[in-house]
Each structure stands twice: as C-alpha cells, then as structure tokens.
C-alpha cells in the first residue's frame with residue numbers, strides 16, 4: 001500500500017509535540033528506539049526522523065512528502081514551500097538583541113555593526129528591506145554568548161521566555177518574525193499522497209480545535225436561561241436539559257479556552273452554578 005512520508009525532528013524542541021500530535025490523531029507508530037525511519041501500524045504513513053535544518057531540502061527533492069517544522073526554519077531555508085497547517089506549538093520569535101547597557105534608538109543603529117546569527121538569510125532580507133548594511137557572523141548555536149566574547153555587537157536568535165537573553169545580559173530590540181510549528185508539503189507530492197494528506201489534515205484540525213476549546217456544563221435557574229444562552233453560543237446552540245428541580249436546567253456548551261475565564265465570570269454573575277469544565281479530545285464541526 002502507498003504511504004505518505006512525513007519528516008519529524010529527530011531530537012530537540014519539536015520532537016515530543018510532533019509525535020504527540022500524530023498520536024492524538026490516532027496514528028500509532030511502531031517505534032524502535034534509535035530508528036531513523038518508522039511505520040504507522042494503522043495509517044498509511046512513514047515517519048523519517050531528521051535534523052530540522054535538512055528537512056527543507058528533503059521536501060524540495062521529494063524525499064519526504066510532508067514535514068513538521070518550525071516556521072522560522074522554513075523561512076530561512078525553504079521560503080517557497082507551502083504551509084498547510086499552523087500547529088499551535090513551539091511558539092517563539094526571531095529577534096535582534098544587543099547588550100543591556102548599550103543605548104538603542106532604532107533599527108538603523110545596526111548599520112555597520114557585527115551581528116551573530118544562525119539565520120543569515122532571514123536577517124539579510126530584513127536588513128536589506130530597511131536599507132541597512134551589517135556584518136553577519138554565522139554561528140550554529142549558543143549565539144547569545146557572541147557579544148560577551150567580543151565576537152559581535154548584537155545577535156539575532158530565537159526568543160520565547162527571554163531568559164537566555166536575560167542570563168547573557170542582552171535586551172531584545174526588534175522582532176523580525178513570529179514562528180510556530182507548521183505542517184509543510186513537498187512540491188513533488190503525488191496525487192495519491194495528497195489524498196492521504198487531506199485525511200491527515202482532517203484529523204489534525206479536529207485535534208487542534210479540541211485543544212483550543214473546553215466543554216462546559218453548568219446549572220442555571222430557568223429565569224436566567226436566555227441571558228446565559230447569550231453568553232454561551234456553543235457550536236450550534238447550547239444544549240439545555242431539565243433538572244429534577246423544575247425551576248432549574250443544565251446547560252452544555254463549548255467555550256474557546258482563551259476566552260474561558262471571562263466567560264466564567266459572566267456566567268457566574270448571570271446566576272450559573274455548579275460549573276464543570278472538561279477537556280475536548282477531538283472536535284469535528
């Protein structure tokens with residue numbers, strides 16, 4: 001049987017969440033430790049464990065059909081490759097930073113300066129758009145140390161909590177791009193594998209929608225029902241069921257997790273009681 005080939009980071013920050021996503025999609029992978037290639041036992045898919053930096057070229061060559069990759073790597077090394085899903089994990093930004101004690105006016109301050117980075121193409125493009133000429137030093141890791149050892153005046157690297165910058169006495173001065181894990185596709189994917197990809201995307205979207213929402217159950221006095229239904233629109237409209245006490249009803253609905261606490265406050269002021277909140281495994285709409 002034909003199988004779609006997916007590239008996943010071999011080890012590092014994307015590995016766990018990528019494999020968890022496949023698992024949540026109901027895809028079991030027969031994973032011998034240290035194997036670089038593994039097959040799913042219940043979905044037409046083969047997993048290739050690769051270094052992130054190599055994946056764009058494998059996609060271009062059609063060695064793999066799809067990949068889970070940080071958007072930052074794609075922009076740096078495979079700008080032309082198509083993104084089919086944004087996956088919502090490994091969120092970070094690519095930023096310029098300088099020593100804390102150096103005054104900063106604006107981006108023109110980087111003119112003629114030395115910048116250490118592992119993202120030369122992205123930085124070059126950014127600087128060219130601003131009309132700035134700088135001297136790039138390409139290093140593959142521990143970029144934040146460069147200003148402290150006199151190798152550069154500033155750096156351009158990934159930031160999420162900001163603690164690596166802080167520990168190295170640096171401050172973030174410009175955000176070049178925001179990134180998250182994405183599902184990307186090879187231009188050489190066959191028609192047959194496109195259909196497998198569509199099936200996979202359907203599963204991924206159901207999982208991601210589930211992750212973004214919570215199932216809410218609550219009790220409310222009947223004279224407050226209308227008000228509460230307005231607060232809780234639900235997927236179509238909320239489910240309302242009578243309780244043994246004829247003056248009360250139980251209401252079930254779905255709430256976006258980012259709006260959740262605001263909604264709960266509104267529900268409480270509208271008279272809701274016994275509010276239960278449950279995770280949603282999958283959501284098909």
Ligand SMILES: Nc1ncnc2c1ncn2[C@@H]1O[C@H](COP(=O)(O)OP(=O)(O)OP(=O)(O)O)[C@@H](O)[C@H]1O
Pocket residue numbers: 009010011012013014050051052053054069070071072073090091092158159160161179180181
């Ligand atoms: N601090 C961070 N917070 C959130 N996401 C991050 C962070 N650092 C990196 N990432 C994301 O995870 C991806 C993988 O980073 P990681 O450091 O594991 O691998 P890498 O060194 O870029 O690649 P390789 O697999 O070639 O060694 C990055 O491309 C980025 O999208």
Ligand SMILES: O=P(O)(O)OC[C@H]1O[C@H](OP(=O)(O)OP(=O)(O)O)[C@H](O)[C@@H]1O
Pocket residue numbers: 013141142143144157158159160161162163164165
């Ligand atoms: O803002 P923070 O939360 O501190 O995260 C930023 C750091 O995380 C990444 O490095 P990583 O830990 O992946 O190490 P690496 O250099 O070995 O890739 C990135 O290159 C930064 O150094």
Ligand SMILES: [Mg+2]
Pocket residue numbers: 013
């Ligand atoms: Mg890293």
